[in-house]
Amino acid sequence: MIVTILLPLILAFIMFSLGLGLKGNDFAQVLQFPKAFFTGLTNQLILLPIVVFALITVFGFGGELAVGMMILAFSPGGVTTNVLTRMVQGNVPLSISMTAVTSLLSIITVPIMMSIVVRYFMGADAPAINITKLGIQMFLITGLPVMLGMALTKLSPSSVEKIASACSNVSMSLFVLIMFAALAKNWEMVWNNLPTLGPALVMLNLLLLGIGLLTSKLVGLNKKDGFTIAIETGIQNGTVGVAVGVLIAANVAGSVTLPPTTVPAAVYGITMYVVSLPILLWLRRSLKATST
Numbered sequence: 001m002i003v004t005i006l007l008p009l010i011l012a013f014i015m016f017s018l019g020l021g022l023k024g025n026d027f028a029q030v031l032q033f034p035k036a037f038f039t040g041l042t043n044q045l046i047l048l049p050i051v052v053f054a055l056i057t058v059f060g061f062g063g064e065l066a067v068g069m070m071i072l073a074f075s076p077g078g079v080t081t082n083v084l085t086r087m088v089q090g091n092v093p094l095s096i097s098m099t100a101v102t103s104l105l106s107i108i109t110v111p112i113m114m115s116i117v118v119r120y121f122m123g124a125d126a127p128a129i130n131i132t133k134l135g136i137q138m139f140l141i142t143g144l145p146v147m148l149g150m151a152l153t154k155l156s157p158s159s160v161e162k163i164a165s166a167c168s169n170v171s172m173s174l175f176v177l178i179m180f181a182a183l184a185k186n187w188e189m190v191w192n193n194l195p196t197l198g199p200a201l202v203m204l205n206l207l208l209l210g211i212g213l214l215t216s217k218l219v220g221l222n223k224k225d226g227f228t229i230a231i232e233t234g235i236q237n238g239t240v241g242v243a244v245g246v247l248i249a250a251n252v253a254g255s256v257t258l259p260p261t262t263v264p265a266a267v268y269g270i271t272m273y274v275v276s277l278p279i280l281l282w283l284r285r286s287l288k289a290t291s292t
Contacts (some may be wrong), residue, residue: 008137010174011243012145015103017167018079019149020160022100033094036225039215040098043208043233045109047215049073051207059200065193066121067114067248068264069200071241074110074117075265076102078237079171084276088284090228098232100146107143110244111135118248127248137247142240174239180266193263201268205275208234227283235272241265 052073056066077099085095111134119126153160212230221229245261 007243007246008141010177011239012141013167014079014171014174014239015142016145016149017164017171018082018099018103019146020153020164020167022096022146022150022153033091033097033225035219036091036094036216036221036229037098037101039219039221040094040212040229040232041102043212043215043229044076044098044102045105047211048208048233048236049113051211052204055200055204055207059196061196061200063122063125064260065197065264067118068241068245068261070117070121071110071114071244071261072236072238072265072268074106074113075236075238075240075244076106077232077235078103078239079168080237081231081235083168084231084235084280085228088227088231088280089224090231091225092228094225094228095232098228102232103146103237104143106240107135107138110138110240114244114248129248134244134247138244141243176269194267197264197267198271201264201271202275204268205234205272209276209279223286227280230283231276231280235276236268238265238269238272241268 049070052069056069061069077095079099081099082092082095086092111129111131114134115129115131118129209230212233213226215233216226216229242262242265245259245265248261249259
């Protein structure tokens, strides 16, 4: 009961912090960067699931681990992508607009795709997925908090300016708490599968960052936009991944602790920083060298 109530509340707060500072015209930013935006969207919605499915096949994952990997594939970017984009001096408005749009799209895409994925990987053991119920739950813990954050920004921008930084710091702390809680609860599964799961997730990060850079170059984006697309392609919202795993299990069992389907997202919450930060710091130096 604690997990099924507390975890959605934590995710809702994280998404609320994402909504703080967002404005309606941030969604219109896609019109200013149409080529970059649709390159990132294609990577996120099409290439990312294909890459994850390929890694599942290569590494031989099945059952709940495979489902957890695919949950991660369908998860949108998060506040982290905006922070990292700012760190590498990328196109922050593009990152914000991509994060906002993909977060709202996930309300529709995640329930539909998970109903297919769970049946495919779990077969006769697959729990029944109520697409409508999962969609409503996704809206309540992701879409609605973003909208509330945006509403507060519009009604009281001065208040938001005072609390936005603190909310962002709390969100990052809660993110770390969720990842370590999921790891601790499923430690035996993590330990038994780490020799394959760890390398698979490291390879996932490397492949996605590379795909982001490659597709950006192929469509002729500048470095600033290209680095942003690489981040949006290569960094997923692990908190959403953990929450979806819990929601799917809870809709069947009624009340659960952190299930095995949360393991890939939890491990990814660590590996994405270990892999991404050195690469992003290198990209930042590359961008500075180009601009001087």
